[in-house]
Amino acid sequence: KGTRNSKIAKCYPLPDVAQVVIDPDTQRRYFRGRLLGKGGFARCYEVTDMKTNQGYACKVVAKARIAKPHQRKKIVNEIEIHRSLNYPYVVGFHGFFEDDKNVYILLELCSRKSLVQLLKQRKSLLEPEVRYFMRQAIKACSYLHSQNIIHRDIKLGNFFINNDMQLKLGDFGLACRVGASTHDDMTVCGTPNYIAPEVLKKGRHGYEVDTWALGCVMYTLLVGRPPFETMSLKETYTRIKTNQYVIPSRISRSAAKLIQKFLSNNPQSRPCLHTVCETDEFFVKGFVPSSLPSSCCMVPPRFTALHRS
Numbered sequence: 001k002g003t004r005n006s007k008i009a010k011c012y013p014l015p016d017v018a019q020v021v022i023d024p025d026t027q028r029r030y031f032r033g034r035l036l037g038k039g040g041f042a043r044c045y046e047v048t049d050m051k052t053n054q055g056y057a058c059k060v061v062a063k064a065r066i067a068k069p070h071q072r073k074k075i076v077n078e079i080e081i082h083r084s085l086n087y088p089y090v091v092g093f094h095g096f097f098e099d100d101k102n103v104y105i106l107l108e109l110c111s112r113k114s115l116v117q118l119l120k121q122r123k124s125l126l127e128p129e130v131r132y133f134m135r136q137a138i139k140a141c142s143y144l145h146s147q148n149i150i151h152r153d154i155k156l157g158n159f160f161i162n163n164d165m166q167l168k169l170g171d172f173g174l175a176c177r178v179g180a181s182t183h184d185d186m187t188v189c190g191t192p193n194y195i196a197p198e199v200l201k202k203g204r205h206g207y208e209v210d211t212w213a214l215g216c217v218m219y220t221l222l223v224g225r226p227p228f229e230t231m232s233l234k235e236t237y238t239r240i241k242t243n244q245y246v247i248p249s250r251i252s253r254s255a256a257k258l259i260q261k262f263l264s265n266n267p268q269s270r271p272c273l274h275t276v277c278e279t280d281e282f283f284v285k286g287f288v289p290s291s292l293p294s295s296c297c298m299v300p301p302r303f304t305a306l307h308r309s
């Protein structure tokens with residue numbers, strides 16, 4: 001039934017988004033620029049504040065698309081969680097407003113898109129680059145967990161990259177506050193990309209589901225493909241539940257050991273996100289660049305002899 005409705009919603013023409021959208025509360029006027037793409041229910045545009053000339057990424061959700069209570073609840077949940085966050089490696093939330101047709105969410109513009117596009121271009125990354133990105137990804141998740149929030153959809157596509165090559169975790173559509181009913185309907189309507197074994201076994205799932213997914217991100221960045229990818233979803237779920245994956249021999253010992261810790265079947269054996277960057281050999285014994293040139297989006301960086309590995 002759900003899909004039937006969304007099919008109907010899809011076939012009705014969506015209301016056009018005005019060339020200039022106005023936030024009724026602040027009277028700020030935003031000039032609508034190019035379409036960035038589609039994300040879930042939203043059409044995403046680059047918009048420019050006509051007073052400050054500041055650019056934002058704007059998610060525009062047609063109210064016709066969130067007519068059903070649980071769909072509206074998902075958007076409200078995303079806004080309620082995202083607006084409460086403030087951290088260097090979390091996408092900036094700059095406001096939200098609505099008119100009779102749409103809900104508008106103003107987010108930090110990340111001009112270099114996400115880790116998906118970067119990996120598509122590069123195939124796989126060098127270890128110093130993976131230390132650079134994984135450090136920011138881990139810090140972002142550690143911050144979320146300190147705010148009693150589980151992201152629940154950690155994946156390459158939700159790690160955006162801004163103009164300065166900084167990583168920004170975004171898309172809180174599936175996030176939830178611990179203490180809230182963690183078995184709420186959100187888990188039903190969203191299938192996370194890097195789903196943890198305890199979620200497949202319908203057990204209790206907590207912060208450690210994000211830690212598992214970070215392990216999948218680290219593996220994918222180094223190897224160039226996800227750890228449990230197969231031809232069928234069923235086979236992939238079997239491999240996740242039986243912890244069946246292979247780390248190619250070209251991966252260094254310290255990287256392989258950390259991946260194995262992240263991908264522990266037992267959630268309690270996974271690393272502590274608050275300390276792993278300061279204690280694990282992969283980070284401590286290796287070079288962690290403090291910045292990366294934007295050329296890394298296209299070609300491998302040349303680290304000096306000192307920082308080869």
Ligand SMILES: CC[C@@H]1C(=O)N(C)c2cnc(-c3ccc[nH]3)nc2N1C1CCCC1
Nearest residue numbers: 036037038039044057091107109110111170
């Ligand atoms: C607005 C939705 C989403 C997003 O959440 N952010 C933060 C974002 C930022 N910059 C960009 C962006 C800037 C230049 C290209 N994309 N895109 C973002 N996206 C994309 C848009 C299409 C699918 C997900």
